[in-house]
Amino acid sequence: MESFEKNYNRALRFLSFRLRSEKEIRNYFQKHKVELSVAEKIIEKLKKYRFLNDEDFAKLWIESRLKHKLRSISLIRRELLLKGIDKEIIDVQISNFQFSISNELENAQKLIRKRIERYKDLPRQEIYQKLGRFLASKGFNWDTIKKSIDEVLEEKV
Known part of the structure; x- marks a missing residue:
């Protein structure tokens, strides 16, 4: 149980800097050699409390890249794919921006x-x-x- 609490707090600290995708959290756990079953439980808890949500992550990433970093849609799409965001989520979030x-x-x-x-x-x-x-x-x-x-x-x- 100590491992769960310790790694859960570690994940919250990691998320405190900026939102992360589920893939980023999984990679973080893998890098820190967190047991797979513990990592899955933590990810479920993070999702339950909406600390981890790929739709929200994609929306904020797109908004940030378009308004502040001045990136193109195609580059943003590639970045999100590399971060493990599902193609359908990316398409929906980009269409919500009505970017022309x-x-x-x-x-x-x-x-x-x-x-x-x-x-x-x-x-x-x-x-x-x-x-x-x-x-x-x-x-x-x-x-x-x-x-x-x-x-x-x-x-x-």
Whole structure:
């Protein structure tokens, strides 16, 4: 029983930093060599008290990544899949945000505006390449990248 209480408190401490997915908790227990039966009981208790809920986790992750980190939908989807969130949950949560192509274009343009001053002395082609690679690393597709770079550079002219 001591093992249960100790590991339950350890899980709560782990969750106190930010919400986690069920897979993250399972990996945490595995890393700390928690017995599987104890880990399962703890996970059930965490779910019962809604400390562990993949739907809530996905919703908050999407909101954070769209509004604060300015990530693309495709990158957010990949991140959630890596965190063990079910594809159906991801699809539902993304559709709840009613995120459109224009929002993604806006996010790409915000990122460009933050970064473009670094490249002001470079030739236009090199600016395109650097910004293109940067936006690609944030998960934006090439259509969005090209359109957003074109629009921001037109503003600067």
